[in-house]
Amino acid sequence: MSVVWTIAATMLLVAAILTMVAILRGPSTLDRLVSLDVLIALCMCGLGVWAAYSLDSTVVPAIVALSLLSFVGSVAIARFRVRDDQT
Incomplete structure (x- = not known):
């Protein structure tokens, strides 16, 4: 079973690097x-x-806090985004 955890961690690490x-x-x-x-x-x-x-x-409360923070950040970005080519 340790192989499964190693593969999962490796895949997450590669995805984070990319x-x-x-x-x-x-x-x-x-x-x-x-x-x-x-x-x-x-x-x-x-x-x-x-x-x-x-x-x-x-660690479940940390996961919940990260998900709420990410959601609020995404909504704020979508709401107040300004195009890059505008000055």
């Missing part, structure tokens, strides 16, 4: 913000994998 590349290379601000949302979702998935691996449910 997301960081997308944040750094994003052609627009909106692309970077969407990539940041993906990175936050990957952090939540990592916490979920850790909770399942360690059989410890004390």
